[in-house]
Amino acid sequence: MERIKYTKKNHKMIMEKAIEVLKRGGIFVFPTETCYGIGVDATNQAAINRLSLYKTRREGKPLSVVVEDEKMAAKYVAINEVAKNLYKNYLPGPITVVSKGLGKVAKGVESEYGTLGIRIPDHQLVLDIAHNFKKPFTATSANISYLPKPYSIDALLKNTPQKSQELIDLIIDAGELPHRETSTVVDTTMNNLNIMREGQINLSRELAGRKSILFAQTNSDQQTVNFGGMNMLKYIDESLDKPLVFFLVGELGSGKTQFSKGLASKLAIKEIVKSPTFTILNEYDYQLGKRKGKFIHVDTWRVENLKDLESVGLDRYLAAGNIISIEWADKFFDDLKEKIEKAGGKIINIIFNYLGEDVRSIETYE
Amino acid sequence: MFEVLKLMNKKNNPIILAIDTSCDDTSVAVLKGRRVLASVISSQVELHKKWGGVVPDIARRAHKENIGKVYLEALKRARITEDEIEFVAVTYGPGLAIALEVGVEFAKNLAYQKRKKFVPINHMEGHMLASFILNQKGNGSIKGNQENKIFPALALLISGNHTEIVYAQNINEYKIIGETLDDAAGEAFDKVARMMNIGYPGGPILTMLAGRASKKWSNASLGVIERGDKKPIIEVAGRFGLPIPMMHSGDLNFSFSGLKTACLYRMKQLRERYRKDTDWTYDLAREFINAVSKTLSFKLKKAIKMHPEIKSVIIGGGVSNNIYIVREIGALVGKLEKKYFIPEIRFRSDNAGMIGIAAYYNIINKKSWLEGQDILKVDRKPMLKL
Numbered sequence A: 001m002e003r004i005k006y007t008k009k010n011h012k013m014i015m016e017k018a019i020e021v022l023k024r025g026g027i028f029v030f031p032t033e034t035c036y037g038i039g040v041d042a043t044n045q046a047a048i049n050r051l052s053l054y055k056t057r058r059e060g061k062p063l064s065v066v067v068e069d070e071k072m073a074a075k076y077v078a079i080n081e082v083a084k085n086l087y088k089n090y091l092p093g094p095i096t097v098v099s100k101g102l103g104k105v106a107k108g109v110e111s112e113y114g115t116l117g118i119r120i121p122d123h124q125l126v127l128d129i130a131h132n133f134k135k136p137f138t139a140t141s142a143n144i145s146y147l148p149k150p151y152s153i154d155a156l157l158k159n160t161p162q163k164s165q166e167l168i169d170l171i172i173d174a175g176e177l178p179h180r181e182t183s184t185v186v187d188t189t190m191n192n193l194n195i196m197r198e199g200q201i202n203l204s205r206e207l208a209g210r211k212s213i214l215f216a217q218t219n220s221d222q223q224t225v226n227f228g229g230m231n232m233l234k235y236i237d238e239s240l241d242k243p244l245v246f247f248l249v250g251e252l253g254s255g256k257t258q259f260s261k262g263l264a265s266k267l268a269i270k271e272i273v274k275s276p277t278f279t280i281l282n283e284y285d286y287q288l289g290k291r292k293g294k295f296i297h298v299d300t301w302r303v304e305n306l307k308d309l310e311s312v313g314l315d316r317y318l319a320a321g322n323i324i325s326i327e328w329a330d331k332f333f334d335d336l337k338e339k340i341e342k343a344g345g346k347i348i349n350i351i352f353n354y355l356g357e358d359v360r361s362i363e364t365y366e
Numbered sequence B: 001m002f003e004v005l006k007l008m009n010k011k012n013n014p015i016i017l018a019i020d021t022s023c024d025d026t027s028v029a030v031l032k033g034r035r036v037l038a039s040v041i042s043s044q045v046e047l048h049k050k051w052g053g054v055v056p057d058i059a060r061r062a063h064k065e066n067i068g069k070v071y072l073e074a075l076k077r078a079r080i081t082e083d084e085i086e087f088v089a090v091t092y093g094p095g096l097a098i099a100l101e102v103g104v105e106f107a108k109n110l111a112y113q114k115r116k117k118f119v120p121i122n123h124m125e126g127h128m129l130a131s132f133i134l135n136q137k138g139n140g141s142i143k144g145n146q147e148n149k150i151f152p153a154l155a156l157l158i159s160g161n162h163t164e165i166v167y168a169q170n171i172n173e174y175k176i177i178g179e180t181l182d183d184a185a186g187e188a189f190d191k192v193a194r195m196m197n198i199g200y201p202g203g204p205i206l207t208m209l210a211g212r213a214s215k216k217w218s219n220a221s222l223g224v225i226e227r228g229d230k231k232p233i234i235e236v237a238g239r240f241g242l243p244i245p246m247m248h249s250g251d252l253n254f255s256f257s258g259l260k261t262a263c264l265y266r267m268k269q270l271r272e273r274y275r276k277d278t279d280w281t282y283d284l285a286r287e288f289i290n291a292v293s294k295t296l297s298f299k300l301k302k303a304i305k306m307h308p309e310i311k312s313v314i315i316g317g318g319v320s321n322n323i324y325i326v327r328e329i330g331a332l333v334g335k336l337e338k339k340y341f342i343p344e345i346r347f348r349s350d351n352a353g354m355i356g357i358a359a360y361y362n363i364i365n366k367k368s369w370l371e372g373q374d375i376l377k378v379d380r381k382p383m384l385k386l
Helices: A011-023 A045-055 A081-090 A124-133 A153-159 A193-207 A221-240 A256-265 A306-311 A329-342 B002-012 B056-078 B097-113 B123-132 B185-195 B202-210 B257-273 B281-306 B323-335 B353-366
Strands: A002-005 A028-030 A037-039 A095-101 A115-119 A170-173 A184-187 A214-218 A244-249 A281-288 A291-299 A323-327 A346-354 A360-365 B015-020 B027-032 B035-041 B087-093 B117-122 B153-158 B163-170 B173-179 B222-227 B230-236 B312-316 B339-341
Touching (some): A011 A028, A081 A095, A193 A329, A193 A346, A221 A323, A221 A346, A221 A360, A244 A256, A244 A329, A256 A291, A323 A329, A329 A346, B015 B097, B027 B056, B035 B056, B035 B353, B087 B097, B117 B123, B153 B281, B202 B281, B202 B323
Parallel strands (some): A095 A184, A291 A323, B015 B087
Antiparallel strands (some): A028 A037, A095 A115, A214 A360
């Protein structure tokens, strides 16, 4: 193990040494803008295995990797709109950006769902190593599993058993680092815009040439609620002999939950109808005279595929008497439509458009 | 004499195994009385590789794969055997139905087959009582026999799925006096982060960006904006004038959907006006958090004024990890001279330790548990209320 003090003067020499260690599958400790990290070539399986030995007891926690920039990241992960935004505006910096991996790194680096965390630390030495090495290296914190994050080499060595220490080839000692929190991990794979766009295309194809049955321009939440109520009154009898399903389509904050409150208000539901984003599906019992059934409020915002909706039990509610409101239904438009039509259900499409701070246009299509 | 003491000790300090699978983490804890002997969370044991948001089907699969291992790890760390467990507690609601199912099934089978007493727990009661947990050495912010000096109390429970003010006459006697009418506070964070295109979950990243806000706008105070014939809006006096939600509702309820819409509206304008997102995202993140903090503290203050007899304020839920929100609430409660309790960091977000402490009080105070065939009748309740 070699320990070198990092000064501005020996920048180049240290960089070359680090690259040499990486190339032969070795392990090195480096400073970042947060704590000390430990690096091995992320594409070298033997090196990754050695790192696991060093960390001890990591039965498969994913490893984030250092790259130089977005261009280099794009060789290892699929970069979508959200990730692009983060690279452009907030990196280099203490953020780990999680994207779908392309399977180009050693086994055990990507997560079991095939995602990979990318780090572009705000530290010139690290960026220069990445630039000249031309491949990603691991960015995990240098401590062994469960021990405190190291901000100085002395603290690191104090907590690291001899056996692990012996695996380190090079330590770049930049002294005591400022105690900044470790990087914030953000997942960019949720709500993939491609899925959404595809859904929207299918929906517009479906509605092309049709005329809206009802239309409202609402100027407040209350008016959106009222318009929801109006739609319920118009279609409620459809639910006598089949499931009635409202597809709610519109961006975040366009009034979908308010509209659903309006639907529920005409079913004499006393509970507060809240956003189902977190639970995916909320169930309410309703009773109007002799008529009884369930009002089901669904939100596909956090849902990745149709199977997820099936596993929250959507199918079991597709029965006569039940009324279902699905927010973001366009995300799985074709599949949902097929499923509901198979169950003999009636679909009403509600399209929300944003006109101004409080102003929305809402259209009803059959 | 010694035997009697030992028996007493056993009676008041039952060994409780607690399970929570209400969302994405599988979590198992072992308590001896109020002391948490072990609290294991799946992402912590590194049994499954975590990156990624909560996708229901994956969550269920992960829970199924993890729960057996997390259970064994918890026993190991607590240094107890299965035989020593007296009570099995589990979250049966509220939460994600298919995630809850896994924990409830596991707990039911364990309790029924091994003849343990079974305690189904409301997840929100767990958040409510997380401050009562003692660590392994028996230390905590609420000492033994101090419990009675805390009530009546108000609890502010803030998480990804809930935003509630609860009046607690005593442990196990609750009434919700304020709640969200639409989105929960944690959910608002996620959605605003989505609008800003900065990924998921929204809490940590928005908080990080807020840390870079310009000083000028950081310490927001209230300002009143006249709007002609419309009601004046009391706003956060920040750069973008985001409204503080529900200042005029007169009740103790919350609503975050209007704030979300206001953020959307501001962002549309800002994207046109500025070349770089970073010209405004730091300040907007900070101002959004200010607006959330202010609405929480405004309603909490109102609740305290309406119930001056309360002795303390208890905080719970993952959103209480947010430093700005905690600072705001802490300052308010201090000013009103009430006792203030907030769980240790590891017991703020979802965890099984808090399910164990809730079970403890259900056992000790209410003698409430199930045995034999009755255990099998328990089902998960995704929309369970306090």
